Amino acid sequence: MDFIFSEEQQQLRDSIQKYISKEYGFEARKAIMASAQGFSDKVWAQFADMGLLGVAFDEAHGGFGGTPVDTMLVMTELGRGIVVEPYFSTVVLGGSLVDLAGSEAQKQAILSEVAQGKLLLAAALGEPNSRYELNSVETAAKRDGAGYVLNGHKAVVLHGESADKLIVSARTAGGARDAKGISLFLVDRASAGVQVSGYRTIDGMRAAEIKLVNVKVGADSVLGEVDQGLPVLERASDFAVSALCAEAVGAMEALNAATFEYLKTRQQFGRPIGSFQALQHRAVDMFIHCEQSRSMAYLASVKVQSEDPKERKRTVSAAKIQIGRSGRSILQEAIQLHGGMGVSNELAAGHYAKRLAMINATLGDVEHHTERFASAG
Amino acid sequence: MDLNYTKEEQAFRGEVRTFIRDNLPKDIADKVLHHKRLVKDDWVRWQKILYKKGWVAPNWPKEYGGCAWTPIQQHIFEDECGYAGAPRVMPFGLVMVAPVIQNFGSKWQKEYYLPRILSSEDWWAQGYSEPGSGSDLASLKCKAVREGEHYIVNGQKTWTTLGQHADMIFCLVRTDSTVKKQEGISFLLIDMHSPGITVRPIITLDEEHEVNETFFDNVKVPAQNLVGEEGKGWTYAKFLLGHERTGIARVGESKRELEQLKNVAAKQLRNGKPLIEDPRFRDRIIQVEVELMALEITLLRVLSSRSKPGPEASILKIKGTDVQQALTELTMEAMGPYALPFRPETRDAAWHGEPVGPEYAASAAAVYFNYRKTSIYGGSNEIQRNIISQMVLGL
Ligand SMILES: Cc1cc2nc3c(=O)[nH]c(=O)nc-3n(C[C@H](O)[C@H](O)[C@H](O)COP(=O)(O)OP(=O)(O)OC[C@H]3O[C@@H](n4cnc5c(N)ncnc54)[C@H](O)[C@@H]3O)c2cc1C
Numbered sequence: 001m002d003f004i005f006s007e008e009q010q011q012l013r014d015s016i017q018k019y020i021s022k023e024y025g026f027e028a029r030k031a032i033m034a035s036a037q038g039f040s041d042k043v044w045a046q047f048a049d050m051g052l053l054g055v056a057f058d059e060a061h062g063g064f065g066g067t068p069v070d071t072m073l074v075m076t077e078l079g080r081g082i083v084v085e086p087y088f089s090t091v092v093l094g095g096s097l098v099d100l101a102g103s104e105a106q107k108q109a110i111l112s113e114v115a116q117g118k119l120l121l122a123a124a125l126g127e128p129n130s131r132y133e134l135n136s137v138e139t140a141a142k143r144d145g146a147g148y149v150l151n152g153h154k155a156v157v158l159h160g161e162s163a164d165k166l167i168v169s170a171r172t173a174g175g176a177r178d179a180k181g182i183s184l185f186l187v188d189r190a191s192a193g194v195q196v197s198g199y200r201t202i203d204g205m206r207a208a209e210i211k212l213v214n215v216k217v218g219a220d221s222v223l224g225e226v227d228q229g230l231p232v233l234e235r236a237s238d239f240a241v242s243a244l245c246a247e248a249v250g251a252m253e254a255l256n257a258a259t260f261e262y263l264k265t266r267q268q269f270g271r272p273i274g275s276f277q278a279l280q281h282r283a284v285d286m287f288i289h290c291e292q293s294r295s296m297a298y299l300a301s302v303k304v305q306s307e308d309p310k311e312r313k314r315t316v317s318a319a320k321i322q323i324g325r326s327g328r329s330i331l332q333e334a335i336q337l338h339g340g341m342g343v344s345n346e347l348a349a350g351h352y353a354k355r356l357a358m359i360n361a362t363l364g365d366v367e368h369h370t371e372r373f374a375s376a377g
Numbered sequence: 378m379d380l381n382y383t384k385e386e387q388a389f390r391g392e393v394r395t396f397i398r399d400n401l402p403k404d405i406a407d408k409v410l411h412h413k414r415l416v417k418d419d420w421v422r423w424q425k426i427l428y429k430k431g432w433v434a435p436n437w438p439k440e441y442g443g444c445a446w447t448p449i450q451q452h453i454f455e456d457e458c459g460y461a462g463a464p465r466v467m468p469f470g471l472v473m474v475a476p477v478i479q480n481f482g483s484k485w486q487k488e489y490y491l492p493r494i495l496s497s498e499d500w501w502a503q504g505y506s507e508p509g510s511g512s513d514l515a516s517l518k519c520k521a522v523r524e525g526e527h528y529i530v531n532g533q534k535t536w537t538t539l540g541q542h543a544d545m546i547f548c549l550v551r552t553d554s555t556v557k558k559q560e561g562i563s564f565l566l567i568d569m570h571s572p573g574i575t576v577r578p579i580i581t582l583d584e585e586h587e588v589n590e591t592f593f594d595n596v597k598v599p600a601q602n603l604v605g606e607e608g609k610g611w612t613y614a615k616f617l618l619g620h621e622r623t624g625i626a627r628v629g630e631s632k633r634e635l636e637q638l639k640n641v642a643a644k645q646l647r648n649g650k651p652l653i654e655d656p657r658f659r660d661r662i663i664q665v666e667v668e669l670m671a672l673e674i675t676l677l678r679v680l681s682s683r684s685k686p687g688p689e690a691s692i693l694k695i696k697g698t699d700v701q702q703a704l705t706e707l708t709m710e711a712m713g714p715y716a717l718p719f720r721p722e723t724r725d726a727a728w729h730g731e732p733v734g735p736e737y738a739a740s741a742a743a744v745y746f747n748y749r750k751t752s753i754y755g756g757s758n759e760i761q762r763n764i765i766s767q768m769v770l771g772l
Pocket of ligand 1: 266268269273276278279336337338339340341343502503504505506508509510511512513535536537538539588750753754755756757758759760763
């Protein structure tokens with residue numbers, strides 16, 4: 001057993017922490033969210049310069065050959081800064097789909113561009129009726145000469161409108177909920193027939209509904225094996241979930257810190273409200289929730305690499321359950337202990353709270369992962 | 378013991394239901410049922426309809442225009458209004474300041490303000506909280522100094538609910554800082570159109586404008602607007618707090634939201650089947666439903682007891698808001714990933730664009746975050762617990 005981060009890992013973490021505390025304060029973030037695109041090209045370019053965009057990719061593909069533990073460290077810091085840039089959609093979920101399913105040529109072409117900050121990805125997996133089920137795919141991909149033609153509706157695609165390339169799950173065989181018959185496609189967002197309608201999300205990011213109307217793609221746009229997309233989707237999604245858990249831990253830490261500080265400084269009845277034992281115990285519970293979540297985020301970032309799918313699924317789902325439940329407790333308590341200030345949009349606390357709630361609604365909530373844990377055996 | 382409504386009470390419920398069905402404007406009910414944004418006129422219109430019927434102030438004594446209903450009848454009325462999607466009657470004038478004026482106000486105040494409250498001519502706001510004085514209200518600093526026939530008010534109030542619409546505000550102000558803090562507080566009725574008053578919005582987590590900061594800069598208030606005696610404001614405020622707490626259970630509204638949750642959960646799918654058939658989710662709905670059943674009977678017990686609501690009423694605040702918040706949480710979760718889209722423009726009744734996801738998803742997360750307020754305002758749930766532990770349990 002060894003819970004120690006290497007020197008390089010500590011440096012990575014420190015460099016992001018430093019950047020965010022200097023360049024990504026509450027007001028800076030607010031201005032970024034208010035911009036048309038909803039995130040900052042400048043910040044993105046700086047992330048590229050810092051090497052963050054290639055952390056997870058092989059050196060052969062322009063990356064740094066990091067492990068999921070490195071991604072965890074990055075995501076925790078991004079969570080601490082409630083960063084709204086499309087790191088999760090482009091690097092984590094999009095990047096791992098290409099990494100796990102792509103041909104050598106696709107990886108060469110795409111991952112190095114991502115690492116340099118020149119290419120944005122978005123994973124278009126969900127659909128109006130799919131909820132969190134990756135196997136629930138009604139979008140159809142029909143053979144069309146050497147290529148395919150896609151039709152369907154992809155729902156709540158994170159950063160879908162700014163992505164250059166979409167990774168679309170579509171059905172090449174079987175019925176709407178069958179495990180077999182799902183294939184992955186790389187689709188240029190600018191292709192004819194791709195209709196994107198973007199919107200804000202409540203946690204300050206952006207997402208889109210994407211309608212595919214007779215979108216023609218070539219044979220070279222297939223990512224991975226035809227009909228065999230689901231296992232890869234599950235693996236990439238598990239990696240993404242482990243990263244979300246890490247992000248949540250960063251958000252919890254920051255939100256807890258803000259709340260504990262408030263308990264020490266806010267005076268009522270002639271003393272700091274943190275001197276009331278009723279509130280002290282609540283703060284302690286928030287602290288414990290965060291530590292339990294951290295433990296599970298660690299575990300997930302290690303076990304997500306397991307070759308045994310059962311162990312991988314079980315552990316990652318367990319982590320998502322833990323951070324879903326702890327996140328909900330922490331966010332609600334943080335708002336409550338701030339009193340009226342907790343419901344004001346002018347305090348960072350509420351923004352952490354919103355992000356934590358939406359992490360629960362991304363790639364499976366507590367109930368979804370409870371069921372998955374139970375059926376993983 | 379008989380826990381059934383009497384024949385008369387059942388007939389009364391029927392009468393109320395018929396009246397609401399025939400008189401509640403559909404556009405207003407639609408807004409409430411779909412969590413659209415209400416505008417000032419929506420509340421005022423509904424209150425004027427109730428006023429015409431003589432039902433706008435059930436809690437008032439008959440001689441001032443009240444209904445002389447039993448507490449059970451009042452509950453039935455609130456239950457039916459809440460369930461049908463009537464907007465909540467704005468409590469600040471009708472429920473809060475009016476009883477204070479009736480009990481402690483001057484003849485002039487009664488004659489001038491009460492009819493205007495009854496007819497919704499004036500919109501009232503509550504000016505208690507200050508930046509430094511929330512739970513510890515008695516520490517308030519907003520100052521009123523007597524100069525001849527006026528008070529000069531300086532200071533700040535905050536969290537003023539819908540103060541942007543207000544014509545009048547009732548304020549707790551400090552008139553004497555040399556005595557014990559509770560004894561230096563007075564109760565003033567202030568015209569919001571007075572020179573020197575500035576109202577600044579506070580935007581909440583759902584990006585709505587529901588609360589405000591209210592600033593007083595040398596505001597001249599006629600001395601005849603002092604309620605009762607100088608220095609007795611705290612007593613009047615405490616009297617008023619008892620009135621705030623029973624209505625806060627919001628049983629009728631929660632019944633409505635529970636039903637909507639069930640409708641939504643019947644339409645949303647999990648693994649291709651209605652979410653409501655999934656035992657994990659269904660059982661969580663049932664837990665809230667049981668809490669709500671218990672709450673309604675607890676409320677009726679409080680209302681039926683011959684003594685006026687005491688510290689036990691704090692149970693109603695705590696459980697009422699627990700239930701409301703649990704319902705918003707389940708509704709948000711029922712949406713799955715469609716909880717994420719945030720489009721405040723869709724909450725405007727005049728908006729007719731293309732919805733993202735199911736129509737009811739548009740407001741779910743926003744309402745969840747908005748309702749965090751319920752355990753904070755009206756005396757936070759921690760303060761309610763302090764009340765029960767000190768006054769009921771003697772701890
Ligand atoms: C949406 C909204 C609308 C409102 N509308 C109005 C209005 O129209 N008019 C008006 O005057 N006010 C209004 N309020 C203000 C409301 O009454 C106060 O927010 C409330 O009294 C809490 O005060 P505070 O916000 O200063 O929190 P604080 O008093 O600072 O409390 C912070 C936290 O400490 C806890 N706490 C404080 N003291 C104790 C203690 N002794 N023991 C244990 N815990 C304690 C609180 O419960 C809370 O969790 C509104 C508030 C909100 C959120």
